[in-house]
Amino acid sequence: MENSNGNNGTQPSRTDSSLTIAPAVASSTAPSSSPIAASSKVESAVDPESGVPAVEKKTAEEILAQVVETLPMRQLAPAFLGVALAMFMAALDNSIVSTALPKIGTQFNASNKVEMVFTCYVITFNAFQGLYGKMSNVFGRKPTMFVAILIFVVGSILSGASxxxxxxxxxxxxxxxGSGGIFSLSNIVIADLVSIRDRGKYQGFISGVFAISALIGPVMGGAFVDKVSWRWCFWIQVALAVITVPTLAIMLKLPRPKGNMMEKIKGIDWLGTFFMAITAVFLLLPTNLGGNMYAWDSPVVIILYVLAVPSILGFLYVEAKQAKHPIVPPYLWKNRNVVTLLSINVFMGMTFWTLIFYLPIYFQIIEHETATDAGLTMIPLEAGIFIASNVVGLLVSKFGKYRPYIFLGTAIAVVGICLCLVLANTSSKAIHVLVLLVCGLGIGQLFPCLIVAIQASVTRQDLATVSALHNFFRMTGSGFGVAINGALFQNYLNSNLVKAAIPTEYAEIAMLSAQSIVNIPEPYRSVVEGIYLDSMRLVFKATIPMAALMFLLTFRLQHVRLNVKAEATTEPSTPARTSLEAKGEMTLAEAIEMPLEEDEKTKKDKEVSK
Structure with a gap:
């Protein structure tokens, strides 16, 4: 469908004359019979990288605003393989480290600092989310992905050598x-390759890759810890990078931004990135330190929380008033679906990562399992995620609806978290399997649905931004969840060990090294294990309201149509939609994808912001 202004399915946006890019493959390879495909045949030289006319040049923002049609399988399969390998590498790192933490804490005599491991990871994961999204627009997806992988691998090597x-x-x-960039760019690249209607299916596959890595990770990590060394949990990433980087380099074909390098660098919102980074530090760090290494009313904790306020205000001011190309355009905060979905992501991160972080500790300390066995015990959780994410991803693509599955997934997740209290009261393997499977079937539905929902709620030019925010808010939630529950766990554990009728030296052993509990003689060991179990129950209880808030937020979601197929043209029109299409300011597919009642409002918000 060709607009009156001559652009094939483009949407007016802020442009930078110094940046030009060859049009995306997806927008020019759609069949002519499609109601949203370009109707004219191009007869000109073909760009060897993108496979589209080299003579037709558009700005980077224009290309990113184009409608995307799913590539033919012969082109999509190899590109998708490269993205899946990158996601597997980063996700494996997440799952493998949880199994190794008890051993690492014991070796360094710092079991009381294991929550800080996750907090440090989350702070930097979040700090550069907005920057990665903008850099991928300016420098290209592939170069930015390679930079993220390089940072990730160097960090992994040094972690193993610590x-x-x-x-x-x-x-x-x-x-x-580095991991933050890999996660965000994987979602962005999939959106470049696959139409919004098919995206649920492929995001389901990526969620399946995440589940497989989470399944393999604890088992592999346990084997390394028990048989070799915990250091190999991190060095294994080098081998995976050797496979991933060449695969991406050869098989992933994406548009190549052109233009002056200095102009590109100047166009990045560095000040906004700085405020986003320090905001993550000022929020997550005191949440982890409070009640653990410092008292909640200590000057360090109070000062860090106080500093978070001006950093947030500074970020909002820069994005609204100063940034030429803000990493988070202010009009996005007026989008009801975007705000709701980001809020759901916060509580999903709290819920999911509490399970990933604390269940291996529970099985090793309370159930006396080895690290390998603890990894195997986590299989039902990951199996549930794998099944639910793939099935729901296919259903989203088939029926073009995501809201029912977000509602159902959050409801089942609440039930699963409540059942964790039952898990903490029994050693029955059958009950362990049932509880973890229920949790996985609930949370698994959210992985493909939330990213598709938030991408469908904005226009193409904001896709990279909301994809980065999606990861930012989820990992912020995970950081808060682990930190809050870690503070509750450690406070309850320490205070009750002090009160318990056991010698001081045994209480100190239990505080500093969870795995050293086996060296405490009876009957003191039973007392210590009872206190650990009560501390774990407290964690599960604290996670229930987090999951419940995630469920309640689903009632605020508005449905956004994902139809980009022929039958989509039969949808009733509205004056706002007709006006935007007539002016060439929105393609048919984008008009269908946006909420009917919010088209004109969203347009006005963007005009005011600009």
């Missing part, structure tokens, strides 16, 4: 900076 807990924390922070 000689102290403080060094390990710093290296995990470096790893998080």
């Amino acid at each position: 000689q102290s807990m403080n060094m390990f924390l710093a290296c995990r922070a470096l790893t998080g900076a």
